[in-house]
Amino acid sequence: MIPFNKPYFTGLETTYIKEAVSSGKISGDGIFSKKCHNFFEQKFQFSKVLLTTSCTDALEMAAILIDLKPGDEVIMPSYTFVSTANAFVLRGAKIIFADSHEDHPGIDESKIESLITEKTKAIVPVHYAGVACDMDFIMSVATKYNLFVIEDAAQAIDSYYKGKPLGSFGHLAAFSFHETKNIISGEGGLLVVNDERFMKRAEIIREKGTNRSAFFRGEVDKYGWVDVGSSFLPSDIIAAFLYAQLENLDTIQTRRKEIWKRYDDAFRGHLDVKFGVRLPYLPDSATNNAHMYYLVVQNAKERKALLAYLKKENILSVFHYLSLHKSKYYEPFHDNRNLVQSDHYSNCLIRLPLYYELTENEQKHIVDTIFAFYKGI
Ligand SMILES: *Cc1c(COP(=O)(O)O)cnc(C)c1O
Numbered sequence: 242m243i244p245f246n247k248p249y250f251t252g253l254e255t256t257y258i259k260e261a262v263s264s265g266k267i268s269g270d271g272i273f274s275k276k277c278h279n280f281f282e283q284k285f286q287f288s289k290v291l292l293t294t295s296c297t298d299a300l301e302m303a304a305i306l307i308d309l310k311p312g313d314e315v316i317m318p319s320y321t322f323v324s325t326a327n328a329f330v331l332r333g334a335k336i337i338f339a340d341s342h343e344d345h346p347g348i349d350e351s352k353i354e355s356l357i358t359e360k361t362k363a364i365v366p367v368h369y370a371g372v373a374c375d376m377d378f379i380m381s382v383a384t385k386y387n388l389f390v391i392e393d394a395a396q397a398i399d400s401y402y403k404g405k406p407l408g409s410f411g412h413l414a415a416f417s418f419h420e421t422k423n424i425i426s427g428e429g430g431l432l433v434v435n436d437e438r439f440m441k442r443a444e445i446i447r448e449k450g451t452n453r454s455a456f457f458r459g460e461v462d463k464y465g466w467v468d469v470g471s472s473f474l475p476s477d478i479i480a481a482f483l484y485a486q487l488e489n490l491d492t493i494q495t496r497r498k499e500i501w502k503r504y505d506d507a508f509r510g511h512l513d514v515k516f517g518v519r520l521p522y523l524p525d526s527a528t529n530n531a532h533m534y535y536l537v538v539q540n541a542k543e544r545k546a547l548l549a550y551l552k553k554e555n556i557l558s559v560f561h562y563l564s565l566h567k568s569k570y571y572e573p574f575h576d577n578r579n580l581v582q583s584d585h586y587s588n589c590l591i592r593l594p595l596y597y598e599l600t601e602n603e604q605k606h607i608v609d610t611i612f613a614f615y616k617g618i
Contacts, residue, residue, distance in 0.1 A: 243607065245557045248420045249493065249597035253485035261481040270457070271477030273484050280487045281431065285399075285406040289434040291447055291473075292480055296395040296417030298473045299432035300328035300365075303391045303413040305446050305469065306439045307363055309334050316356050317365035317393075318348040319566040319583040325367055325393045326565050334362070338566040338575065341582040345369070345522040346590065349582070350378045357386050366411075367393040371423075371530035372523055373402035376410040391415070394433075398424050399494055400530035412436040418483055423497060423532055424490060426483040429475055446470040496597050497531035500604065504534045504593060507608045512536070516615045534593045536611075541588040547614055548591065554610045556594065563587050 261273050274292050281290040293299040309315070311333025317325055319338035326336045339352045346369045353364060364383055366374040376392075383390045390410065394400075395417035397407040408414035413436070418429030434443045444454040450470030455461050486493070505520065512518040519537035523529055538544050544560065551558045564583040566575040593607060 242555045242557060243594050243599070243603050244596075245559045245592065245594050246421050247596045247598055248425055251485050251489040251493075253488065254482045257481035257485050258478055261477045264477075267477050269474035269476060270454070271480065273477050273480035274475070276484050277480050277487060280484070281433075284490070285409065287406075287409060287433045287435070288437075289440045289443070291432045291434070291443055292475050292483070293415075293430040293432055293447065293473045294475045294479075295324075295419070295428050296393070296415045296430035297324035297328060299415035299430045300324055300391070300393065301331060301471075302432050302443060302446050302473055303415060304329045304332045304334070306413060306434075306443060307389045307391070309362055312360060313362040314358060314360040315363045315365060316353055316361060318346075318367055318369075319564045319580050320346050320369070320562050320586045321367045321393065321565065322395065322562065323565065323568075324395075325365060326571065329363075329365070330571075335360070335574065336565070336571065337361070338564075338578075338580060338583070340580040341369075341586055343582055344519075345372065345524075346582075346586045347372060347374050350375045350382075353379065354382055357382075357388070361386065361388055363389040363391055365391045365393055367395075368397035368400065368407050370521065370535065371397045371400040371407075371532035372521075373397070373400060373407055373527035375524070375526065376402050376407075380410060389413070392433075395419075395430075396422060396530075396532045398422070398530060399490060400532075401528040403526050408433045409435060413439065418486075423493060423530060424483070424486045426475075426479050426486065429479055429483055432473075442468065447473040493597060494530065497595065498529065500595055500599055501529065501531035501534050503601070503604055504595075504608065508536075508611075512611070512615065518615075531595070534595050536591045536593065537586065538589050538591065543618075544589055544591055546618075547611070550614045551607070551610055554606070556607050556610060558594065559592050560587075560590055561592065562590075 309332040315329045315334045316337045392411040392414035394408045414433040416431040418426040450468045453464045456464035564587045
């Protein structure tokens, strides 16, 4: 069976974990957490980063940081992962879901302004498949209405918009190192704080509402309870694992991009032209970090048949995201607007296997199988 995803280990993870263990300090913010923080600050010029136990946690921290109150409204795409919305719903926010673009699953920026009311507090763009939203446009709308922007950059490590790394545009941004992402630590995440106003408080919220981080730096002589918060920081064992991955970021990215390009070279000009299958679209302003290769087929029936056909050939492809505005939990709160594109992606998008160790032969088998399916219908 060719799995949909296979976590890649660089080989140094266990070495670094042993180092972390023998250092005698395995709680949060140890040696490896610092190495990871430095890595992100140097490689991507993020001014302040904090490792978290997941992207979900980083988003929850963002919701606390912007002082979200019950009844506040947050605008985001409906075609996204549950956590994008749930992190804000936990603080009592009402989610105003926006539709996706016709030519790619990212939020349709042109719809945002009409959804803004006096209760709107934030916009949460999701860089779907690591492909940048139009951040110039989103930031200008946010400035005009005095809103916060929190980038859900879960899939967007090492991806750029007009030459600048994703995660550096919003007031805050959240990355994921879940084992299905490009760079992994099993579970794990990162909060990027771009707005200085949030830098001190982010540390406090992450440390159970205490000023322990400042205490460890010797800035205060004792630490105590100063704000709300939770335990959002990962153990240094997780950071050790993550650091082994980060050191190999370029190798991992190069490989993923090769695999991505092989799919694209095989399909473009054929599947799209002859069979009406839509292929990933990249705006000129965005780079490709090869997080995902997806196909958008014409209808749900075709998708079901293609997935079954692939499975019969021992290939595990998947789809994801059911429009959140139609989810069991959120449908009763949604304002009845139809989100046609979001539903279309929910019904018609397929993700193909893409992982470091996918061999050329395996990939050829996947490509051949997909062509065989289309020639047969
Ligand atoms: C993976 C993902 C998340 C959640 O990340 P975790 O680290 O698992 O919490 C959130 N948003 C998007 C768009 C994702 O792809």
